[in-house]
Amino acid sequence: MHVDRDSGSCEYSVDRSCALRLDEADGLAFLRERFCFPKAADGSQVIYFAGNSLGLQPKAAQRIVTEELEDWANLAVDAHFSARRPWYNYHEQFRASAARLVGASPHEVVLMNSLTTNLHLMMVSFYRPTTSRYKILTDWPSFPSDIYAVESQIRHHGFDPNDAFIKVKPREGDHLLETADIETLIEEHGSQIALVLIAGVNYYTGQFYDIESIANCARKNGCAVGVDLAHAAGNVPLHLHDWNVDFAAWCNYKYLNGGPGTVGGCFVHERHARDVNLPRFAGWWGNDPQQRFKMHMVPEFSAVPSADGWQLSNPPILAMAAIRAAYDVFDETSMQALRTKSKRLTGYLEYLIDTQGDGRFEIITPRDPEQRGSQLSILAKDDPRALFQSLQDAHAVGDFREPNVIRVAPVPSYNTFDDVWRFVQILTRSGG
Numbered sequence: 177m178h179v180d181r182d183s184g185s186c187e188y189s190v191d192r193s194c195a196l197r198l199d200e201a202d203g204l205a206f207l208r209e210r211f212c213f214p215k216a217a218d219g220s221q222v223i224y225f226a227g228n229s230l231g232l233q234p235k236a237a238q239r240i241v242t243e244e245l246e247d248w249a250n251l252a253v254d255a256h257f258s259a260r261r262p263w264y265n266y267h268e269q270f271r272a273s274a275a276r277l278v279g280a281s282p283h284e285v286v287l288m289n290s291l292t293t294n295l296h297l298m299m300v301s302f303y304r305p306t307t308s309r310y311k312i313l314t315d316w317p318s319f320p321s322d323i324y325a326v327e328s329q330i331r332h333h334g335f336d337p338n339d340a341f342i343k344v345k346p347r348e349g350d351h352l353l354e355t356a357d358i359e360t361l362i363e364e365h366g367s368q369i370a371l372v373l374i375a376g377v378n379y380y381t382g383q384f385y386d387i388e389s390i391a392n393c394a395r396k397n398g399c400a401v402g403v404d405l406a407h408a409a410g411n412v413p414l415h416l417h418d419w420n421v422d423f424a425a426w427c428n429y430k431y432l433n434g435g436p437g438t439v440g441g442c443f444v445h446e447r448h449a450r451d452v453n454l455p456r457f458a459g460w461w462g463n464d465p466q467q468r469f470k471m472h473m474v475p476e477f478s479a480v481p482s483a484d485g486w487q488l489s490n491p492p493i494l495a496m497a498a499i500r501a502a503y504d505v506f507d508e509t510s511m512q513a514l515r516t517k518s519k520r521l522t523g524y525l526e527y528l529i530d531t532q533g534d535g536r537f538e539i540i541t542p543r544d545p546e547q548r549g550s551q552l553s554i555l556a557k558d559d560p561r562a563l564f565q566s567l568q569d570a571h572a573v574g575d576f577r578e579p580n581v582i583r584v585a586p587v588p589s590y591n592t593f594d595d596v597w598r599f600v601q602i603l604t605r606s607g608g
């Protein structure tokens with residue numbers, strides 16, 4: 177077996193020694209130490225491939241959350257300005273890291289609220305339907321929260337989702353979307369589409385869409401473009417500014433390891449972020465920080481001329497503290513380095529399933545590494561639920577998506593090639 181560390185090309189073999197050699201050659205192996213690994217009841221360490229659902233806890237999270245609790249205990253309200261990380265502008269410390277993660281300028285990003293809330297806030301500004309242009313186009317399958325958000329926005333404006341909601345579905349017998357099919361629908365309905373809301377990486381199939389091409393097509397047809405980055409942020413390289421999308425939103429608890437249900441992130445392209453007159457739902461934290469504490473003396477809202485101008489409330493410090501620890505790990509490396517390892521890890525998983533799976537599994541995620549991130553969605557042909565239960569019994573953690581898909585995500589910051597090897601031994605020997 178040959179591993180070429182620089183070019184990224186490697187030939188795999190089914191032998192465990194291949195996994196161990198790949199781990200030895202892994203320049204990011206040191207990052208695994210930054211994370212806490214759950215233990216099974218028998219004390220063994222689980223094989224954790226559910227980072228696409230909930231990322232592992234960075235070890236530093238406990239210290240940073242504790243520091244905020246200490247500052248609260250010792251300084252109380254004074255901590256807004258005197259804490260180690262002053263609370264008044266707490267959100268600002270995340271800008272540079274978040275901007276690097278999504279390919280933006282610092283003033284185009286802000287951490288606030290949750291993903292679904294941010295999608296709604298963004299639609300308030302960027303879904304401005306008229307009687308002739310009122311439709312929303314999404315990829316399919318869409319995550320349920322996105323479906324509910326889109327349908328409720330459409331209804332809120334007095335339209336009917338049966339007419340106004342366009343879903344781009346895979347071709348008969350296929351699981352994935354063709355970029356050409358998405359663009360054909362945009363061209364066909366272009367003058368009626370107000371918003372194209374596309375996933376960065378589809379939650380079910382793991383397909384990484386050609387966002388730049390879709391955004392170009394949408395903009396050419398006069399549609400606003402938003403991206404749900406739930407499964408893309410921290411997983412694949414993103415260039416939101418250059419791709420010219422209007423907005424994006426993400427959660428920080430999957431590949432970004434920021435903690436369960438923690439605060440989300442939002443991108444507003446600078447051509448809008450600077451536009452203080454753009455309609456929005458406003459709150460006091462989106463108001464000019466110099467005016468904020470003039471309170472009712474200056475009742476006029478004057479939006480911060482950046483993504484900050486969409487903030488509603490003061491930042492939830494305890495929830496955001498763990499994100500600091502999580503982003504610090506990303507700041508130790510680069511998305512490019514993570515992507516290189518991610519391709520190898522995922523390619524190795526694919527190779528082992530293909531060679532050892534006895535035809536029991538169909539990988540529905542794209543085979544082209546450029547069109548996927550860390551996740552493989554494995555369609556289990558025989559008794560998928562029993563198979564998933566066997567995996568759980570063997571402490572191999574992925575997740576199950578109805579009706580028959582097991583999603584597994586080898587995450588480059590904390591998974592090893594040996595994790596992949598051991599996982600596939602369990603998978604291929606499991607019942608179902």
Ligand SMILES: Cc1ncc(COP(=O)(O)O)c(C=O)c1O
Nearest residue numbers: 290291292293319321379406427
């Ligand atoms: C694609 C996608 N959209 C939306 C959500 C909802 O996120 P939240 O609960 O943070 O609003 C999720 C959560 O997993 C998701 O995967």
